[in-house]
Amino acid sequence: MTHNIAILGASGYTGAELIRLIATHPSMTIVALSADRKAGMAMADVFPHLRHLSLPILQKIDDIDFSCVDLVFCALPHVTSQAVISNLPADMKIVDLSADFRLRDPDDYKKWYGKPHAATDLQSEAVYGLTEFYRDQITSARLVAGTGCNAATGQYALRPLIKAGAIDLDNIIIDLKTGVSGAGRSLKENLLHAELSEGAHAYSVGGVHRHLAEFDQEFSAIAGREIKVQFTPHLLPANRGILATVYVQGDAEKIYQTLSDAYANEVFIEVLPFGQHPSTRHVRGSNFCHIGAVADRIEGRAVVIAALDNLTKGSSGQALQNANLMLNLDETMGLMMVPVFP
Template structure:
């Protein structure tokens, strides 16, 4: 069976990444692509690396006939997604790549995103899209909310440890570095080459980053009590990739075994041998997340490092992984591409 797919917001980085992945999918066909400013253009003109593909022309959302669409990937900005998704036919399955349905508490959404949620009636049915931990719920869902890319990386390093109760929940530090594509494709002065290259800097320091809301929500739910982590992201002069260095109190060998046991049957989570640590260059362009554990020189302290590609496992790859489950397909379909190296 071939599933008819629409991608809304296809002229952004995550939209282009979805197209790249779906191009190798055995049972998905892209039948509609939307854009705002670039409506009327061919995808090959917007993204020349996709010129070899036969794709529909970019159109405005209200020009799309959703009659025969099975699933929509919504790669639109925050707040815009809510307004669009609530107008879609209820029979259509939706994977939203924005932050609009990630937070279960509507008051928390308003706190972190600065405005009331405009589709509260849909929030109750949305499933959080961290595939490895919500697989059964995602399989039965109509609406799945993709996670933040930083939030996913930190959770892969920590969720099994919190669930097992083997680390100090009040002493968790996440030091994270991310590539610039995580900021999207819109023109921004601070992302110009001359402003960004040959340097790195922290941002949203002291608890201002919106992905903290996801950490608070998910870690507290796993622990059964409030959990707040220290989290500082840094912007790197690199196109892709996230590496999170996580500092915890706990026995390093026990931590490594706990993570290895948790991920032993996961197709996309690769545990490295004890003492080895990952690099973004080894996951680039893939749906894999590499996790390593190293003991600190201070007894009882451990360093857990996770690396993934923010556009793939952190966003569009995760979205496709979820869509596969929602449509009853093999979870790995279209996603087993090896990382690009060097």
């Protein structure tokens, strides 16, 4: 059986990544693509690397016939996404890649995103899309909220450790580096080549990055009490990839064993041998996340490092993994491509 797919916001990086992944999916066909300013254009003109594919012309969302669509990927900006999804058919299966449905508490959404949530009924329905930890709920969900790419990386490193009580919950530091595609495709002065290349810089310093809301929500729920981590992201002059270096207090070998046991049966999570650590170059263009645990020279401290591709495992690959579950397909369909190297 082939499932008909629509992608809203197909002219952005995550939309293009979804097309790349679905192009070889044995049970999905793209029947509709939307863009706002680029409506009427062919995808070959927007993304020439997709010119070999036979794809629908980009349309305005209002012009799409959703009666023949089985599942929608919504790759639109936050605020826009909740308005669009509110107007989709009530029985439509949706995977949202924006931030609009990640937070369960409407007050948290207003705090971190600056506006009241306009679709709180849908917000309460949405299932958080970190596949490996919400698999059962995702399988039966109608609306799945994709995670932030930074939030996913940090959670893969820390969720099993928090659940097992393997680390000091009041001393967690996440030092994260991310490629520039995570900022989207819109023109921004600080992302111009001359402004970004040959350097790296921290941003959202001091606890103001919006993905902290996901860390607060998820880690506190696991621990059964409030957990706040220190988190500083850095922008790298690289197109893809996230590397999270997480500093924790606890026995390093226990930390390693906890991670190894937690992910032993997960296809897309690779825990490296004890003492080894990952690189973004080894997961580029793939749906894999590599995790390493290393003992620090200071007794009782350890470093956990996680690497993934922000556009794939951190966003569009995660979205497809969730869609497979929602459509009762093999979770790995369309996602077993080998990382691109060099």
